[in-house]
Amino acid sequence: MGARLTRIIVLAACFAGVLALDCAAGKKSLPARPPPPAIITPEIFRFRIGFWANLHQVLIHESLLPKPGFEGPKSLAHHSVAPMANLAAPDTAPWREALAYYGRRFTTRNTFTDEFMDAVRGFTACGNDPALHTSLGLAADWKTLLGNAAPVYRTNFWPAHERADRAYVEAIRSWVAKHGAWFVKRLVALYETPWPSAPVDVEVAPVVPPFGASTIGEPPFQGSHAPLIIVSSEDSGYTGESGLEMIFHEGSHLLVDRVQGLFDASAKRQGRSMPRGLWHFVLFYTAGHVARERLGPSYVPYAERPEHHIFDGAAAGTLRVLVRAWQPYLDGRATLDSAVDAVVAGF
Numbered sequence: 001m002g003a004r005l006t007r008i009i010v011l012a013a014c015f016a017g018v019l020a021l022d023c024a025a026g027k028k029s030l031p032a033r034p035p036p037p038a039i040i041t042p043e044i045f046r047f048r049i050g051f052w053a054n055l056h057q058v059l060i061h062e063s064l065l066p067k068p069g070f071e072g073p074k075s076l077a078h079h080s081v082a083p084m085a086n087l088a089a090p091d092t093a094p095w096r097e098a099l100a101y102y103g104r105r106f107t108t109r110n111t112f113t114d115e116f117m118d119a120v121r122g123f124t125a126c127g128n129d130p131a132l133h134t135s136l137g138l139a140a141d142w143k144t145l146l147g148n149a150a151p152v153y154r155t156n157f158w159p160a161h162e163r164a165d166r167a168y169v170e171a172i173r174s175w176v177a178k179h180g181a182w183f184v185k186r187l188v189a190l191y192e193t194p195w196p197s198a199p200v201d202v203e204v205a206p207v208v209p210p211f212g213a214s215t216i217g218e219p220p221f222q223g224s225h226a227p228l229i230i231v232s233s234e235d236s237g238y239t240g241e242s243g244l245e246m247i248f249h250e251g252s253h254l255l256v257d258r259v260q261g262l263f264d265a266s267a268k269r270q271g272r273s274m275p276r277g278l279w280h281f282v283l284f285y286t287a288g289h290v291a292r293e294r295l296g297p298s299y300v301p302y303a304e305r306p307e308h309h310i311f312d313g314a315a316a317g318t319l320r321v322l323v324r325a326w327q328p329y330l331d332g333r334a335t336l337d338s339a340v341d342a343v344v345a346g347f
C-alpha cells in the first residue's frame with residue numbers, strides 16, 4: 001500500500017515553472033537542480049452517480065417501506081423518495097410492476113446475497129448509459145421491468161436524486177480532502193492491512209437499504225474482489241462529520257478480515273463464544289473513536305448516538321468490553337494480539 005499510496009507525481013507545469021524562475025534569476029552558472037516534486041495525495045475514493053444504480057436502490061427502498069407488520073429499512077424508514085402519487089397516470093403501471101417485482105424478491109435481509117451484490121456491480125458498470133448492458137447477467141424479467149421503469153424514473157425522480165447525490169459528493173469530497181489521508185494511515189496501522197492501491201469506487205444513491213450504505217470487496221481488491229461502496233446521499237447519518245466517519249467505516253470493511261480472523265482464533269484458543277457479529281461492533285467502535293481522535297472529544301461516534309440503536313440491549317455490554325479492552329489498543333497502550341485476547345476474555 002505504502003508505495004502506491006504515497007506515489008509522487010511530478011507536475012510538468014511545476015517543473016516548467018521552476019526552470020523559468022531559474023532563467024529569470026540569471027542562474028545559468030549554477031548546476032541544474034531537479035525541482036522539488038509536487039506531492040499529490042492520491043484519490044482515496046472515486047465517487048460515481050449512476051442512473052441504473054440509483055434506479056435499483058430506489059426500487060428496493062420503495063418496495064421495503066414499512067407496512068403493517070413490517071418495520072421496513074433501518075435507513076430512511078417512512079421516507080419515500082419516489083412517491084407514486086407524483087406520477088402521471090400512464091407512468092403508474094410500469095412503476096407499480098417494478099415495485100411489485102422488487103417487493104417479491106427483496107427483503108431487509110437478503111440484499112447482501114451474492115446474487116444481489118453482483119447485480120449492484122452490474123448496475124454500477126452500466127453507469128448513465130441509455131440502456132442496461134446486454135452482457136448484464138440479470139434474470140430476463142428483471143431486465144424487462146427495469147427497462148420499462150427507467151423512463152418513468154428518468155422523468156419523475158432522477159433529476160432530484162442526481163442533484164442530491166451531487167451535493168453529497170461535493171460535501172464529502174471536501175471532508176475527505178481534509179482528513180482522508182490521516183484516516184487511511186490510521187486505519188491501515190490499526191488493521192495491519194493495506195488500503196486498496198486503486199481509488200475505491202463509491203456509488204452514490206439517495207437511499208441504500210436497509211442501513212444507508214454497504215460495501216463489497218476484499219483483498220486482493222481486483223476483478224470480482226474489487227471494492228465497491230454504496231452510500232446514501234439523503235441519510236443524515238452519512239453527511240457532515242458523521243459522513244466522514246461512515247465513509248471510513250465502510251472503507252474499514254475492506255480492511256477488517258485479518259482482525260476478524262484474530263478474534264475467531266482467540267475465541268477458539270480461549271474456548272469462549274463471542275457475541276454474534278463482534279467484529280462489526282469492533283469496526284463500528286474503531287471507526288467512531290478514530291473519528292473522535294481526529295475531530296475532537298465533542299464528536300460522538302455514529303454507533304454511540306442513541307438514535308442509531310447500535311449498542312442497545314445486549315450490545316451495551318459489548319460496548320463496555322470494547323471501552324475497557326479495545327480502547328487501550330487504539331491508545332497505543334496494548335498490542336493488537338493482547339487487545340483481541342482481552343476483548344474475547346470479556347465475554
Ligand SMILES: [Zn+2]
Nearest residue numbers: 249253280283
Ligand atoms: Zn459496517
